[in-house]
Amino acid sequence: MRPIRAASLVLACAGSAAVAQDGPLSAIDWLSQSVATPAAQDTGGLPVAIDEPPVASDGGALPQPVATTALDGPQPDAVGLIPPAASGLPHDFWGAGLTREIAEAIIAHPDGDLPALRQLFLTILMAELAPPADAGGRGELLQVRIDKLLALGALEQAASLIQAAGVSSPELFRRAFDVALLTGAEDRACDGMSEAPLLAPTVPARIFCLARAGDWDTAALTLHSAEALGEIGPDQATLLARFLDPDPFEGEPPPPAPNPVTPLDWKMYEAIGEPLPTEGLPVAFSYAEMSPKSGWKARIEAAERLTRGGTIPPNVILGLYTERQPAASGGVWDRAGAFQRFEAALNSGDAGRVEQTLPEVWARMQEAELEVPFAVLFGKALIDLPLEGDAAEIAFRVALLSPYRELAVQRLQPDGPIETFLARLVAGDLAGVLPPDSMGRAIAAAFRAPVLPAEGQALLDGNRKGEAVLLAIRSVGRGVKGDLRGVTEGLSLLRAAGLDSVARRTALELMILERRG
Known part of the structure; x- marks a missing residue:
C-alpha cells in the first residue's frame, strides 16, 4: 500500500x-x-x-494497479x-x-x-x-x-x-x-x-485570423453564416461584427465583456478601441499592457505585477521607471520618482545623496512588494558604499535579499541583535543566537531542532520528495498568515529535502519583508 x-x-x-x-x-x-x-x-x-482505482463501498480498497511506463517511448x-x-x-x-x-x-x-x-x-x-x-x-x-x-x-x-x-x-x-x-x-x-491543417479553428478564431490576413470579405461571410446557423451568441456576433466594421456601431456602447475574458476577447476589444482593463484580469493579461501602444503608467503597473510574480527580470521595471519624468504624483508616479532620484544619487557615487534617497525608495519598493527585485538590481552597489544611519541599516537588509548576501555579512560587519541574527542566518548557523521575535524563534527551531510534519515525513519516506517540497512551500505560507508552526515545519522540510539554501533565503525574507498576518 x-x-x-x-x-x-x-x-x-x-x-x-x-x-x-x-x-x-x-x-x-x-x-x-x-x-x-x-x-x-x-x-x-x-x-x-486519468483513471483512478475504484474504492470499495465497505471501506476496503481494491489492489492498486502497478504503474508502468514504456522506457523507449516518448516522455513529454x-x-x-x-x-x-x-x-x-x-x-x-x-x-x-x-x-x-x-x-x-x-x-x-x-x-x-x-x-x-x-x-x-x-x-x-x-x-x-x-x-x-x-x-x-x-x-x-x-x-x-x-x-x-x-x-x-x-x-x-x-x-x-x-x-x-x-x-x-x-x-x-x-x-x-x-x-x-x-x-x-x-x-x-x-x-x-x-500551418496546422488538422486543427479546426472555431468561428471567432477563424474570423480574427482572416481579418488579420486582410481577407475581410471571407471573414464577413463566415460571420454571417455562423449567425444564421446559430454557432455564436448575439453578444459575440456583435463584437465580431464591430471588429470587422466599426463604422455602423459608432456612438453605441460596446457589448458587455464576457466572463471569463479570454485573450481573444481582449484582443478584439482592444481592436475596436475599447480595451478592457487588465487589473481585474488574471496576471497573464498584464503582458498585453506591456505593448508600446499602452500608456507609460499602464506599462509600469503591468511590469510591477509581473516582476512581483518573478516572471520577468528586474531590469524591465528599471527601464520603465526611468523612461521619462513622472507626469503626476501618487501611487506609481511616486515610485518612479523615488526610483529615479535614488538611481541618480547612486550613479553619482555620492554616499550622502544615497543616504538621503535610499529610505524613500525602499519605502516605495515595500509598498509595491518589489523589495527583492530592487535588491537584485542594487544590492552589490550598496555594499560598496560607506553609508551611515538608517540608510546603512536599509542597505544591509537590501544586500541580504540579493545574491551578494555572504559578501554583505563580510563587508558591512552588522551590529545589533536583529542584524546579528540575520547575519548568522545567512550561514544557517543559529547556535547560541537569541532570536529577536516570535518569527525568529520559529525560524531558529527549524535550524536548531528541525520538526517535520507527519505528512512531510511520510512523503519523504515514500520516495515522493517533490510532493514533500510542495507541502513545505504551503506550510511556510501558512506560517506567514499567522501559524508560526508552519514556518518551522516548512523550513525543516525544505532542509530535509536537500534545499537548505532555499530555506535560508526564505528565512531571511520572513524576517526582512513585511508579509506577516
Whole structure:
C-alpha cells in the first residue's frame, strides 16, 4: 500500500475547485476557444483524464494497479527548460508520486509565495525531471505545468516549454495561440493555425485570423453564416461584427465583456478601441499592457505585477521607471520618482545623496512588494558604499535579499541583535543566537531542532520528495498568515529535502519583508 493516502486526500480537497476527480486536468479557465477539441478527437498523446482505482463501498480498497511506463517511448512529462545541474533538483524529484496527486498539488498551489519560494516553484514547473511513475508517456503533467505557468503570468516560459515539447495537440495549440495573442504576436498565432491543417479553428478564431490576413470579405461571410446557423451568441456576433466594421456601431456602447475574458476577447476589444482593463484580469493579461501602444503608467503597473510574480527580470521595471519624468504624483508616479532620484544619487557615487534617497525608495519598493527585485538590481552597489544611519541599516537588509548576501555579512560587519541574527542566518548557523521575535524563534527551531510534519515525513519516506517540497512551500505560507508552526515545519522540510539554501533565503525574507498576518 502506498504511504499517506490521507495526505493525498487533503491535496485533492484543496484542488477540488480546479480539478474534478474524473474530469480533465486544467489549472486555468480563461483559455480562448481557438480550436475545436471534441472529446473523441485525437489529442496527440494528451488524454483529458486519468483513471483512478475504484474504492470499495465497505471501506476496503481494491489492489492498486502497478504503474508502468514504456522506457523507449516518448516522455513529454520529462520535458523541461532547466537541466538538473542548473535547477538544483534531483532528476527523480517526483519519485514514486502519481500524476493526478502531483497535478492537484500544483494546481492548488497558492499564488502568494515569498519570492524565494516563488522562484523555487517556478523552477519546479520548468525543470527537466523524470516523469511520475504512472505517466505512461501521456503528457498530462506537462499540460498542468504549462497551465500553471500561464496562471502565474510566466508566458514566455510557458511558450518555451510548449516549443520544447514539440507536441501539436489541440490543447497545447490553444495555449500557444493565447500566449502569442497576449505577447503581441497575433500574426504568429494565426500563421500557426494556418500551418496546422488538422486543427479546426472555431468561428471567432477563424474570423480574427482572416481579418488579420486582410481577407475581410471571407471573414464577413463566415460571420454571417455562423449567425444564421446559430454557432455564436448575439453578444459575440456583435463584437465580431464591430471588429470587422466599426463604422455602423459608432456612438453605441460596446457589448458587455464576457466572463471569463479570454485573450481573444481582449484582443478584439482592444481592436475596436475599447480595451478592457487588465487589473481585474488574471496576471497573464498584464503582458498585453506591456505593448508600446499602452500608456507609460499602464506599462509600469503591468511590469510591477509581473516582476512581483518573478516572471520577468528586474531590469524591465528599471527601464520603465526611468523612461521619462513622472507626469503626476501618487501611487506609481511616486515610485518612479523615488526610483529615479535614488538611481541618480547612486550613479553619482555620492554616499550622502544615497543616504538621503535610499529610505524613500525602499519605502516605495515595500509598498509595491518589489523589495527583492530592487535588491537584485542594487544590492552589490550598496555594499560598496560607506553609508551611515538608517540608510546603512536599509542597505544591509537590501544586500541580504540579493545574491551578494555572504559578501554583505563580510563587508558591512552588522551590529545589533536583529542584524546579528540575520547575519548568522545567512550561514544557517543559529547556535547560541537569541532570536529577536516570535518569527525568529520559529525560524531558529527549524535550524536548531528541525520538526517535520507527519505528512512531510511520510512523503519523504515514500520516495515522493517533490510532493514533500510542495507541502513545505504551503506550510511556510501558512506560517506567514499567522501559524508560526508552519514556518518551522516548512523550513525543516525544505532542509530535509536537500534545499537548505532555499530555506535560508526564505528565512531571511520572513524576517526582512513585511508579509506577516
